[in-house]
Amino acid sequence: MASESAHVELDGFRPVKSADRTLDVLEALAGGPCTLSELSRRLNVPKSSLHGLLRTLTTRGWLQTAGGDTRFRLGLRAVRVATAFVDSDEVVARAAPVLDRLAGQTGETVQQGRLDGDDVIYLAKRDSPHPVRLISTIGSRLPAHATALGKALLAARDDETVRALLRFPLAGLTAQTHTEWASLAADLAVVRRRGYAIDDCEATDGLRCFAVTIPGGETTDAVSISVPTFRLSESRETELVAALLDAQAELGRSPLHRTR
Amino acid sequence: MASESAHVELDGFRPVKSADRTLDVLEALAGGPCTLSELSRRLNVPKSSLHGLLRTLTTRGWLQTAGGDTRFRLGLRAVRVATAFVDSDEVVARAAPVLDRLAGQTGETVQQGRLDGDDVIYLAKRDSPHPVRLISTIGSRLPAHATALGKALLAARDDETVRALLRFPLAGLTAQTHTEWASLAADLAVVRRRGYAIDDCEATDGLRCFAVTIPGGETTDAVSISVPTFRLSESRETELVAALLDAQAELGRSPLHRTR
């Protein structure tokens, strides 16, 4: 679903080349610093074309070349844009107080994610006991089928839709990850009946997560609690799930419709 | 320093138009959603030209049009880029454990900022006691002359450099903000002697901040502690400043030079 180089459009629509490439560059550099020539090879763009582009981006502060290094990296101006997205997002804003409460109440890591194609993108995080790290995970992606957040969101769609969304065989992140449609479909059926999703070491070994969707409209977002298995007992799990379902109910009571 | 429309370069270098405009669009939309026609007016770009651009950005997931709304807003793909910058930044990585400790030890809000022109950009934050809000402040800018972070960084440069950096009269955010060179210069002289900067309600009423630079290389970054004045006593202030100076010393012991 999320192709890295979707340069060709079918509708007879031709993307603006330089704009398209600008995004290519930014996305490529999001993976780490890179020289002009290396970018040229990786993106299949002539060096001379990149030259102008990179200079443009650099003069605007979106890229920078640190000291004597010839490698380009993202610049300060780029930071603003992402935070602006998160700041202005209605669902993130609506969920914020609930995430706060949930994190404070459980003392566990709480996250909010959104379905984008077959990936889940992390948009907010509370990491209550330990002092909070960087934004780090925010903006990062994981395959939906391998996470509690993702499975909660997939379960909100019918099987046909889900199946069309995914590409098989599914990527296996741990030994527990669903890789075939049959096992995933069975899991999703359980999620629908049960009302919440469980990721039992399917994304990260030793980590179990629970997730519910955020009610309202398209059901694009979900909230999860992640707990190391060693810290988890049966009673503790019941407790956490109850807190999560409470949070979902609370989210359901807040205004559903786009206000502006 | 930070001009919104620096479309003309003097070096005989002409920026790539579409790339330049792509950034214009992204930066404009960072301020909030906007229709095509409105963008056209604000950026002085023909609607027809914007049309292609916006379609390109939308196809790539960098922009989105929510539901029936004709307004464009930032899309999910944009988020990744900013977080990648912060993640890959050496100084942020180096400072992270120190910020953690400082926040845990003082129980106050700790921030890291970088000088960009005459602004300070917030790159990291710890908000220990209260559950952590959005990334919110990260990526946001404030005038350097009005913040403790900014004054610490300005004080690390000589008067001549500072004066060339700023444009007078300086923007006044509160009644306490320095607006003239004389008073700012006097303050910076004190900062240099004292070793740390104080912002006494100069950016926000009722908030006092203390800041020290992060040693190493260009001195681009600083760390601050922010405290509501009502919670501040003389002894508490001494305590906080001591903790801040400790943190600075610790930062000075970590490797200064770019490792790669």
Next chain:
DNA sequence: GGCAGCCGTTCAATATACTGAACGGCGTTC
């Protein structure tokens, strides 16, 4: 009902950016 304002969209002519090859600099290798 019709007019005026907004919106996004299309199209052919023109202005412009892209290209590939050649260049100069620098460090390594033989």
Next chain:
DNA sequence: GAACGCCGTTCAGTATATTGAACGGCTGCC
């Protein structure tokens, strides 16, 4: 020390994006 690999940079010709005017849809206002 010469030949190579890497790097970023320049330039004239061609491929391509940009432009302004015109279009169709929509809403609200007389």
